[in-house]
Amino acid sequence: MFVLEFKVKAKQQQYQAINDAIRTSQFIRNKCLRYWMDNQGVNKYDLSAYCKVLAHEFKFANELNSQARQASAERAWSSISRFFENCKKKVSGKKAENAVLGSPQVKQFSKTGYPKFKKFSRSVEYKTTGWKVLSPKTINFSDKKGIGTLKLKGSWDLGYFNESDIKRVRLLRKADGYYCQFVLSVEVKEEVKPSGKCIGLDVGLSSFYTDNEGNKIDNPKFLRKSEKSLKKLARRLSKKKKGSNNRKKARARLAKVHLKVSRQRKDFAVKLARCVVHFSDVIAYEDLRVKNLVKNHCLAKSINDAAWYQFREWVEYFGVKFGKITIAVPPQYTSQNCSSCGNIVKKTLSTRTHICKCSCVLDRDENAAINILKNGLSTVGHTGSKAWGENASTLMEEILSKQVIFVNQESPPQIGVRVSKIAWP
Numbered sequence: 001m002f003v004l005e006f007k008v009k010a011k012q013q014q015y016q017a018i019n020d021a022i023r024t025s026q027f028i029r030n031k032c033l034r035y036w037m038d039n040q041g042v043n044k045y046d047l048s049a050y051c052k053v054l055a056h057e058f059k060f061a062n063e064l065n066s067q068a069r070q071a072s073a074e075r076a077w078s079s080i081s082r083f084f085e086n087c088k089k090k091v092s093g094k095k096a097e098n099a100v101l102g103s104p105q106v107k108q109f110s111k112t113g114y115p116k117f118k119k120f121s122r123s124v125e126y127k128t129t130g131w132k133v134l135s136p137k138t139i140n141f142s143d144k145k146g147i148g149t150l151k152l153k154g155s156w157d158l159g160y161f162n163e164s165d166i167k168r169v170r171l172l173r174k175a176d177g178y179y180c181q182f183v184l185s186v187e188v189k190e191e192v193k194p195s196g197k198c199i200g201l202d203v204g205l206s207s208f209y210t211d212n213e214g215n216k217i218d219n220p221k222f223l224r225k226s227e228k229s230l231k232k233l234a235r236r237l238s239k240k241k242k243g244s245n246n247r248k249k250a251r252a253r254l255a256k257v258h259l260k261v262s263r264q265r266k267d268f269a270v271k272l273a274r275c276v277v278h279f280s281d282v283i284a285y286e287d288l289r290v291k292n293l294v295k296n297h298c299l300a301k302s303i304n305d306a307a308w309y310q311f312r313e314w315v316e317y318f319g320v321k322f323g324k325i326t327i328a329v330p331p332q333y334t335s336q337n338c339s340s341c342g343n344i345v346k347k348t349l350s351t352r353t354h355i356c357k358c359s360c361v362l363d364r365d366e367n368a369a370i371n372i373l374k375n376g377l378s379t380v381g382h383t384g385s386k387a388w389g390e391n392a393s394t395l396m397e398e399i400l401s402k403q404v405i406f407v408n409q410e411s412p413p414q415i416g417v418r419v420s421k422i423a424w425p
């Protein structure tokens with residue numbers, strides 16, 4: 001499974017409708033839980049049937065799409081079944097054997113994660129009905145909650161995927177606004193043999209990326225070209241009188257160039273990412289945050305960062321698709337540390353060569369790429385095998401055996417790792 005996330009742009013009343021849908025979903029989940037508590041031997045299918053009863057009984061429950069109601073019941077069931085699994089694992093064998101679904105004595109095992117009522121749900125989940133993708137950046141929700149059509153903001157293009165690949169759609173409320181997630185089933189259509197290669201990528205302004213062997217990929221020419229014309233058109237737009245027809249025309253021209261660039265950028269990102277992932281087993285790269293990217297005022301840098309960010313998302317996508325491992329490494333110190341001895345060698349942005357006392361002389365970006373790969377490989381061992389499919393875990397063993405070559409055992413860097421967006425094994 002692979003999750004695409006977009007920020008949602010909508011009117012205030014639409015946000016209220018999303019809140020209402022989230023509340024209803026929580027209500028159904030809690031009601032199902034209560035039903036399970038009060039009745040012996042309730043199973044998954046009983047909860048599913050109970051959704052219908054709730055829809056009859058409560059108007060606001062009926063307003064929510066029927067599959068979204070089912071999804072809420074499934075949420076209740078997943079916390080119930082998790083509880084039973086915990087009982088089996090943690091509680092002594094005798095009690096676990098006696099643990100019959102829905103039996104009251106089981107409910108007393110408080111330490112085994114007895115399911116709780118939710119008070120602050122922040123999401124509602126639709127399955128394959130109740131919504132439709134209208135264009136690459138708009139989605140319509142058609143149930144009676146009145147959410148309507150939402151604009152989506154993000155670098156992904158939904159047009160690239162088949163609608164039948166979208167298995168679930170979630171609406172989420174976060175601290176900084178509302179989000180829409182698409183859960184895609186990514187089939188591994190292509191059998192890719194392990195290449196035995198691990199690659200570290202360093203992003204820079206002088207080249208699109210440099211890998212740990214010193215190979216550089218140039219910035220695509222269209223980025224430079226479009227940077228120039230974007231600048232020119234933006235300047236022209238700013239000179240036109242507000243509200244005038246000329247201003248409208250200028251804005252349309254600017255929007256057209258933006259669209260063209262974004263298409264080219266996507267094309268470039270998809271092709272390059274596919275290639276990189278195809279020929280490597282492990283791909284480590286810097287974990288650059290969107291927030292930091294937006295803050296940057298230098299146009300060349302921001303265009304570059306956008307391209308890089310999209311590239312990274314596609315690397316993660318193909319990582320899931322081809323069963324490869326992708327690791328985002330925090331960017332701290334990757335350029336300052338010596339990749340050979342670990343000493344800090346301070347550099348300004350203009351220092352292009354890494355020269356260390358230990359006689360290590362490397363291209364600045366190559367040195368960084370090696371550090372990124374090292375950091376990435378040293379964290380693979382900490383991720384645990386939970387998130388991985390079967391293929392990946394055998395691959396992981398291979399990698400762990402290789403790790404010895406790469407990692408300095410004395411001081412493994414303490415860093416977090418974000419493995420590709422895999423959800424719901």
Ligand SMILES: [Zn+2]
Nearest residue numbers: 338341356358
């Ligand atoms: Zn050194």
